[in-house]
Amino acid sequence: MGESRTELLAWLNDLLQTRYTKVEQAGTGAAYCQIFDSIYGDVPVGKVKFEAKLEYEYVNNYKILQNIFKKHKIDKIVPVDRLIKCKLQDNLEFMQWVKKFWDQNYPGGEYDAVGRRKGGAPSVAGTRSSTTSSASVASSGRVSSA
Template identity: 70%
Template sequence: MGESRTELIQWVNDLLQINYTKIEQCGSGAAYCQIIDSIYGDIPMSRVKMNARLEYEYLVNYKILQTSFKQHKIDKPIPVEKLTKCKMQDNLEFMQWIKRFWDQNYGGHEYDPVARRKGIPMENPATLAPIGGGGGGGGGSARAPSAAGMARGKTPVGGARVAQSEQVANLTAQMREMSAHLEGLEKERDFYFAKLRDIEILVQQQMEVLEGQGKDDETLRDIQKILYSTEEGFEVPDNGALVDEEETF
């Protein structure tokens, strides 16, 4: 039997000087990366997304963790798909394994977790239920007393007010979650747009080089067509000139 959730959270918080409250918050991957760093001291902590909120940020952390496992010949499979869903049982089992591995391999040396992550505070990752799921449950809970009261022909004094207050609180929480999701989606959009822009620049630069040599490359032209076909009516600039930075696809 491994340690309990409470014991593991206390250990993680003490080791990393953070303030997690749930084991499923480790699903972002940041804590796993730094626990392994406390053993070997060679995780590139500057690349770890300490306050990851989006799926692609979680995946960045797990890619770093997988690379470390490979470098140190740790043959434990990392169930990335399960862990990133931030479910309690999956993260509990993996953290129990991590703790056993740490006990066996930590050399007892001093470790400064805050310095290793350059003083970046680790905020508690959100472990949100899918949007809509919480609202249905909250609405059901709020309506249940009224239905029961009607069945008995009675209306509990103050019950409606309490139910309304709970419903308002649930809706307010959902609005905050949706706002956080929207902000995250905008960041994710910008992240992938920046990648497309980098590809566009590389393609254009290579085509300019080939044109200077009197050569051509059909693959590059096909890539360029794909990039520019995403906006109706967009025409490839003459002479392969770079698109203005303010222009979007």
């Protein structure tokens, strides 16, 4: 059996520095894209629609996710038609799979989720990014390039 909703939300919010209150909110696809960015560091995060409100924007996010799966030869069908409906059961099952995959593949180290959403460079091999610092993000809310 997979992890509970509560455990998944705590993990998701800790990893991505977000405030998701329901697993269904991941149905926009943005969180899934960023989870895989935390593993590989090569998701075009700037193209992810984090404020997506419409289904076509969700579909855009899933196209990005599917491209990452293809690039990294991840043999998993993404049930886009079901996930974009933002229903609990579909997103819970997919997020449980994503969490298991993350547990097996995350390289370790810190992931600057906020910095990546604001256009920062990815960490290299699980090390802290040299282009942004948590202090500058926390104090100003902006990431300045070094």
